[in-house]
Amino acid sequence: MNKKATVYRMVTPDHLCPWGIKAKDLLKRNGYDVEDHHLESQQANEAYKKKHGYDETPQIFIEDKNIGGYDALREHLGKGPDPKTGETYQPVLAVFAVAFLMALSTNWMEQGLLSVIRTLELFIAFSMCILGVLKLQDLLSFATGFVQYDLIAQRYVPYAYVYAIVEAGAGILMIAGIAAWIVAPAALLVSTVGAISVFKAVYIEKRDLKCSCVGGGSNVPLGFISLTENLMMMAMAVWMMAKEV
Structure with a gap:
């Protein structure tokens, strides 16, 4: 039986949250069946965060346990933080x-x-x-x-x-x-x-x-x-x- 995950992410005609897309992809590549919930406006996104006390979206749940955002998901899966800063050649x-x-x-x-x-x-x-x-x-x-x-x-x-x-x-x-x-x-x-x-x-x-x-x-x-x-x-x-x- 496949592992279950749920993602709440912002998907509007004007904006696709890149971290939500990356979170969904990362979950699928790690063998999860993903239930994908779209927050279809800026207002819906803000209302969701306010209602649940989150400071960001996407929010990821694995087997109904809140993991957090994309960086927290990477840490949960043992991937380390997504490289965004620091020296590189x-x-x-x-x-x-x-x-x-x-x-x-x-x-x-x-x-x-x-x-x-x-x-x-x-x-x-x-x-x-x-x-x-x-x-x-x-x-x-x-x-x-x-x-x-x-x-x-x-x-x-x-x-x-x-x-x-x-x-x-x-x-x-x-x-x-x-x-x-x-x-x-x-x-x-x-x-x-x-x-x-x-x-x-x-x-x-x-x-x-x-x-x-x-x-x-x-x-x-x-x-x-x-x-x-x-x-x-x-x-x-x-x-x-x-x-x-």
């Missing part, structure tokens, strides 16, 4: 993983085989493009984080916008292999300053900062990953210039 790892797979597939399409050098070129260029787009989607937020550690941006804030444009633009032109003597020096300049800035802030001053490499407002800690981004840009710039000699 997931955004950067996602960028690098997707960029690497794009590089492999593009290299295969171009040559019908996998060249280590070409794959690395494309990987760095695609990474720069993706990271540039993440910064460009909210330049104000990116600049707010960037000025906390970049040596040039601290003295001239508009440089933060220049950095994002140079990173994305250099990546695009590097993929095509054009304008090397314009693109490479610009990328080398901004990445060198970036590397020095990160090294100074993290390893000399020991400051605990968030990285703006994936745009503003991220929980990626400033450190090795940020330094790696700049070192990759430096290496690609030097390589482009060396190929042109």
Whole structure:
């Protein structure tokens, strides 16, 4: 006989409570038959909470015992709290993983085989493009984080916008292999300053900062990953210039 659970959650034409959906899904994946009760207006939701003395919905019951909200359900099932805050490298790892797979597939399409050098070129260029787009989607937020550690941006804030444009633009032109003597020096300049800035802030001053490499407002800690981004840009710039000699 399956275990029984009941969920009271807000479901209106204008709002579907995401925690209610996640609670229902979690219960089903853990073998519960779910009796799903909809609170079909804001007024009904507030009335339900007031009547029973709850401060939130959804409210979950297992075998008629009140468990509480979604976080309480996760704890009850031994899942731990739903990760919402705290430092994470997931955004950067996602960028690098997707960029690497794009590089492999593009290299295969171009040559019908996998060249280590070409794959690395494309990987760095695609990474720069993706990271540039993440910064460009909210330049104000990116600049707010960037000025906390970049040596040039601290003295001239508009440089933060220049950095994002140079990173994305250099990546695009590097993929095509054009304008090397314009693109490479610009990328080398901004990445060198970036590397020095990160090294100074993290390893000399020991400051605990968030990285703006994936745009503003991220929980990626400033450190090795940020330094790696700049070192990759430096290496690609030097390589482009060396190929042109």
